[in-house]
Amino acid sequence: MAAKIGRFEIVRMLGKGAQGIVYLARDSHLGRDVAIKTLHATQDGMGALLQEARIVSKLQHANIVTLFDAGEHEGAPYLVYAYVQGQTLAQLLHAEPGLPLTRAVQIVSSLLDAVAYAHAQGVLHLDIKPANIMLSATGQPQIMDFGIARSISQPPQSRIEGSPHYMAPEMVTGKKITPRADLYSLGMLLYALVTGQPAVEGDDVQEVLRKTLHDATTAPSERNIHVDAQLEAIILKALAKNPDDRYANAAAMNQALQQYLDPTREDEKSGHDGKHSTLEFLLRRMQSKSDFPILSSTLSEINRVVDDESASTNILTKTILQDFALTNKLLRLVNTVTYGQFGGKINTISKAVVILGFETVRNVAMTLILFEFLQNKAQAAQLKDDVLSSYFAGILAAQFSSGRNIRDAEEAMICSMFRNLGKLLATFYFFEESQEVARLVEQGDGEEKAAVKVLGIGYSELGVGVAKSWNFPPRLLAGMQRLVGEVIKPYGELETLTVTVNLANELCAVIAHGNAEQQTQGIRKIMKRYKDAVAITEPQLRAAIESSLAEMSARAGIVSINLAQSALMKKMRQWAGEEEPVAKQQPPEVDSMAGITRLDMGHIADADDGDADRHDADAILSAGIQDVTNTLVEDHQLNDIMQMVLETMHRGMEFQRTIICVRDAKHNVMAARFGFGKDAEAMLPKFRFPINTTPDVFQIALSKAADLSIADINAPNIADKIPAWYRAMVTTGSLLLLPIVIKEKPIALFYADMPTANSMQISQRQLSLLRTLRNQAVLAIRQKM
Structure with a gap:
């Protein structure tokens, strides 16, 4: 083997065929790994490779392996491709015959995107x-080997080229080749992915080709009972013998697959038998039932807002305030010693969001939702150790991230925690089936294989599917992917994240099961599997695990779990040589390796403390006043102050809605700017009224600078002073108006309401605090005038 090909240093051979060899090489100029495809030094070989280069150079797509360069070495042509770390679909199918339906459809859907793009390029x-589909370490499918590709306008070949098991009938007979030939191959690929075997088999090539032309295709459901009628119809349409009976193009076939994946779709075809995949059933149930923790819907919305680059702090704050429990827990987290550098106590979500940042808020919410699984009292005992195992794996992944090529240890922790989301969901929703999976594992099946047998989908794919419905960002989804087969050196930061997450979870699983000898053997086996991917010694690994155990004990307070009662943690302590649980909380670490999740638990109220979430309006209002005061002496934005004031009023008094209106001087109207509470967003465009002398409650408040608390808007002495525009907009029982008037000029108005008469109970102390908040807003406006 040559030491170099051109400027590329050969590392090792990746594969060898009759026509040439593929090498892993190092580009010394650009400092990256590449795959070099060579052909033997013949005229035909040179022509074929140059043809491939001309074709692939046109294609730049995420699901097509990128061509970097082409050249000639010692008379033999070669192509330089991006090196994709992972495995081919052929290798995956050899290890796992038959993939979960959803995963198979997702793979083919991605490939259809690439094929549609290639077809558009002619x-x-x-x-x-x-064998021509690579799966990266993050699970992304990419098409390679355009060796026999050709232009759509080229005439048919006189000779048969391609792979017999995946070749369209028209290619066998030499008829006109259209883009629908690729759709046939993708249909064959999908068939193989869901059944574990090709649709057409034979003792030799001639028999395979004969069956391709003349034999009816065996229905995939006959080989896998989990293939439902809708997916079967898609596959068989793609495999039609007559090209005109297939999908019109790649986009049409992809649309059908996307409709299959969409859990909210309506069954359009009459005669559909109503069978759905496990993932679809689960998503439908989570959408229609109230038995899953409410944080899941909040998390989905938080993910959506965080990924929206145009979203404001106000929008994220409103999303969090919709969930009272999440609000309180988030405020406890931000007031730990970790955030002491920000100075003073943080008492409003508005300020917390500014300090933590959008992505950290998302990570905090994800951490909190994990423990909401324990709200399922029926399976709480089973779920407890599963949740703790996931949490421990997250802490361990954060430990491993230190000093590695990972941009955010928090992301490593979140990915690691949610890598087992599918298993948690199965225990939560399909308890009996999850017990059957556990029984098969005890009999020797791998957990993913056992889950497919029982549920029709692996735990990993189930978790990723639900995480997608929760709007998890692509980075976190990639990090959650399970690695199979040989673990090779990661290429880039994202693949390093995935490797770290998988290593942490596999180590956690080993420690949690078996005796000391089995644990030691298991760890050494994992070390061997990851030796090319992670530079870590066994002593370093043990030190990281022991450190994570200590940190786990320190963090237990936030979720109010007694680790001494956990069989899992007892097993882990025994492995680490600890006879008793750590009673004394560990001091906070100085570094910021795990960001928000590296906390001083001694400063957080216990989650089950009866006083922890008790609503104290006076305390919340007073704390908010302090928050605004601290911010006023800093460099601040007026909108931030107004939002903090509004939030404190809303959260402290638990109003139905709280809105701030600001004067539009050009049109002499008071118009709602932003607000919190029920339907507040929908009210904002309608909440707009002229500033005039009409004797209604809004004009009285503005003209006289009067604070008005109206217990019943339909009371005889009040009813005629409620304007028609307001009654047409909303039905309320009571309301509060706190105007901002500067130099006898109305500037703004705080509005709050409650749904029924006499439901707005405000003590004199609370009214005084509300007025103080309003006066702070006045001060902020004066400072900016």
């Missing part, structure tokens, strides 16, 4: 098969 692949 290129047909014509050799799509498992």
